[in-house]
Structures are given as structure tokens and as C-alpha cells.
Amino acid sequence: MWAAWPEAGEVDVRLIHASEYLDSCLKDFAEKKAAYSISSKIGEASNQFPCSETLALEYVNLGDHANELMTFVEKVKKNVEMHGLKALDASSNVDEMNVLRTNSVFIAKILGLESVDERSVEDASDDIKEICCPGKPCITFYTKVSISLSFLQLTKLRF
Secondary structure (H helix, E strand, O other): OOOOOOOOOOOOHHHHHHHHHHHHHHHHHHHHHHHHHHHHHHOOOOOOOOHHHHHHHHHHHHHHHHHHHHHHHHHHHHHHHHHHHHHHOOOOOOOHHHHHHHOHHHHHHHHOOOOOOOOOHHHOOHHHHHHOEOOEOOOOOOOOOOOOOOOOOOOOOOO
16 A cells, blocks of 8 residues: 555657657658559549640649748748757658668558568659658559469369
């Protein structure tokens, strides 16, 4: 009845940061998977315009980048308010590749995928290199083409 309260050990802040990083990645991955599944059902629209309208396409793309930039600025501002100047560090406080590798089975199970392959940005194409930024990994989905074959033997073989 007069037992002492258990004493708490040291809090591992690295695990908390890794957990928050994994949680934000899973949210982004789930949103991208939903967008991918909708676009694969509907069919992808062509993003090529006739030569006279290529300028319009460039303006549309600039608008997307402006929105992404403002989102990034707002995120950095909130991080600075919450964490101080540590938020402006050029390096991540989490070993991103290690977190993704150790949790790849979990990520695949949560997203309903067969497998997850982790790759460094150095191995990626130029399109993916433009999208990636520290603390925000990029995910791409692809479907493997397969054919199911069944063989039936209608006659008995006699040897």
C-alpha cells in the first residue's frame, strides 16, 4: 500500500523524432497512394499541349511550385516557432534511410503493398531528384505485369 512510484528512465528523443518522421511519411505515402489508385482507374490525362500552348503549361507548372514554396515557408516558420533555431539545421535529426529500412515491412503492410524498396536520391531519376527534399521522402508506385496461367490435361497419357 505504501509502495513508491516507479522512477522514469531517460527519454530517448531520437526515437520520438523517428516516430514523428515515420508518422508524417506514412500520411504522405497514403495520400499519394490514394491519388495513384484514382488516377490509374480513370486513366492519366496527357500533359502535352500543342506548340502554341506550351507557354500556358509553363505558367501552370510555376503556379504549382509557388504553392509548394509557400507551404514550405509556412512549415519552416512553424518549426522555428516550436523548436527555435534548431529547426533551421541543414541536416535532419533523424537517419531517414535507416528509419525507412527498418520499418519497410510495416510501411508495406500499412499501405497494402507487396514490398517497399528504399533507394537513395543519388540512384533516382532527375524528375524524382527535383521533388525530393530533406525530411520529406518521395514515393513512387508501379504495378508489375503478370499473367496467371492454368494448364488442364483433357486426355490421359498412356505410356
